[in-house]
Amino acid sequence: MKKEISRKCEHDRDNCPVKDVLNRVGDKWSMLTVIMLADHGVLRFNELHQLIDGISQKMLTVTLKTLEADGLVSRKMYTQIPPKVEYTLTSLGESLVPSLLHLYDWANTHMPEIKASRERYEKNISL
Amino acid sequence: MKKEISRKCEHDRDNCPVKDVLNRVGDKWSMLTVIMLADHGVLRFNELHQLIDGISQKMLTVTLKTLEADGLVSRKMYTQIPPKVEYTLTSLGESLVPSLLHLYDWANTHMPEIKASRERYEKNISL
DNA sequence: CTGGATCCTATTCGATACTG
DNA sequence: CAGTATCGAATAGGATCCAG
Numbered sequence: 001m002k003k004e005i006s007r008k009c010e011h012d013r014d015n016c017p018v019k020d021v022l023n024r025v026g027d028k029w030s031m032l033t034v035i036m037l038a039d040h041g042v043l044r045f046n047e048l049h050q051l052i053d054g055i056s057q058k059m060l061t062v063t064l065k066t067l068e069a070d071g072l073v074s075r076k077m078y079t080q081i082p083p084k085v086e087y088t089l090t091s092l093g094e095s096l097v098p099s100l101l102h103l104y105d106w107a108n109t110h111m112p113e114i115k116a117s118r119e120r121y122e123k124n125i126s127l
Numbered sequence: 128m129k130k131e132i133s134r135k136c137e138h139d140r141d142n143c144p145v146k147d148v149l150n151r152v153g154d155k156w157s158m159l160t161v162i163m164l165a166d167h168g169v170l171r172f173n174e175l176h177q178l179i180d181g182i183s184q185k186m187l188t189v190t191l192k193t194l195e196a197d198g199l200v201s202r203k204m205y206t207q208i209p210p211k212v213e214y215t216l217t218s219l220g221e222s223l224v225p226s227l228l229h230l231y232d233w234a235n236t237h238m239p240e241i242k243a244s245r246e247r248y249e250k251n252i253s254l
Numbered sequence: 255c256t257g258g259a260t261c262c263t264a265t266t267c268g269a270t271a272c273t274g
Numbered sequence: 275c276a277g278t279a280t281c282g283a284a285t286a287g288g289a290t291c292c293a294g
Contacts, residue, residue, distance in 0.1 A: 019155075019159070020234070020238070021230075021233075021234035021237075021238065021241070022152075022153060022158055022230070022234065023153070023155070025149075025152075025153055025230065026149060026150070026152055026153010026154060026158075027153060027286090028146075028150070028286080028287080031149055031153075032146070044255085044256090045255070045256055045257075046255070046256080056287070056288055056289075057256090057257075057288095057289095058257095058258090058287075058288070058289085059286090059287065059288080060257095061256085061257060061258080062286095062287090068248070069244065069245050069248040069249075070241050070244055070245060071240060071241060071243075071244030071245075071248075072241075077256090081255090081294085082255040082256080083255050083256050083257085083294080084255070084256085085255085085256060085257090092237060092240055092241075092244075095233065095237065096233060096237075098229075099226075099229045099230045099232075099233045100230075102225075102226045102229050102230075103148075103149070103152065103226045103227075103229075103230060105226075106148075106222065106223060106226045107147070107148035107149065110148075110219060110222065110223075111147070111148065113198060113219055114148070114197045114198060114199075114219075116198075117196065117197055117198030117219075118196050118197060118198075121195070121196040121198075122196075154266090155266085155267080171275085171276090172275070172276050172277075173275065173276075176276095183267070183268050183269075184268095184269095184276085184277075185267075185268070185269085185277095185278090185279095186266090186267065186268080187277095188276085188277060188278080189267090204276095208274085208275090209275040209276080210274080210275050210276050210277080211275070211276085212275080212276060212277090
């Protein structure tokens with residue numbers, strides 16, 4: 001098979017971008033947050049809170065902080081009462097979107113197969 | 128911004144393929160396992176164990192079972208002593224690879240920016 | 255409105271020991 | 275060789291209350 005793919009981290013435990021970035025992408029809320037921002041452009045905290053179904057306040061805060069630290073999301077705060085904070089994707093964040101949508105489309109396309117496979121698997125187990 | 132992207136799961140809590148598939152993709156070892164199999168074609172249990180640096184036996188077992196249940200990996204067992212089991216990607220699994228590599232390439236490309244951003248962020252925190 | 259701080263639970267995961 | 279079983283530590287994540 002295609003050996004050229006193999007430019008990864010078999011023996012580079014501390015410096016593996018795959019693990020690192022994918023742990024970020026793969027956490028429970030980061031990707032949905034990025035997609036929402038890609039979709040809507042600018043969003044305030046509470047707007048995100050409502051758009052991302054099921055997220056808790058705490059996790060939204062944590063997720064946004066992490067994304068900001070990574071430079072994927074930028075945060076603009078208006079010092080006023082009541083406070084107002086706007087979140088947008090940075091250009092780095094935008095550059096992630098195509099890959100995410102690629103994956104998203106795969107998920108949408110193949111979800112029925114995966115579900116069917118899981119059910120078959122369960123039945124075979126319970127025999 | 129591009130509103131057409133918005134074909135996702137704002138209010139579809141139980142049937143969101145993004146969450147589901149990405150929790151799979153994003154778990155600690157699944158993606159690396161798929162990439163290894165994409166890379167090498169056929170691998171035995173212990174070969175995977177050695178290729179995927181840092182994975183424990185238990186997690187490799189769990190990961191492979193999950194991938195098999197989802198229909199991404201197929202498992203061929205030779206009933207002999209000592210046992211021999213071969214893992215390969217199914218065609219469904221293969222269809223995931225391009226998306227994964229897309230993401231992988233993004234990670235490789237932008238890792239320096241992310242690291243730099245994190246360091247800037249840390250410094251600002253500690254001021 | 256936008257969070258920070260705290261408590262508590264569930265899940266994840268590694269280490270270890272054992273098996274056909 | 276290819277797992278299974280069990281234990282315990284660490285982490286993630288939700289609920290709640292509080293604050294500027």
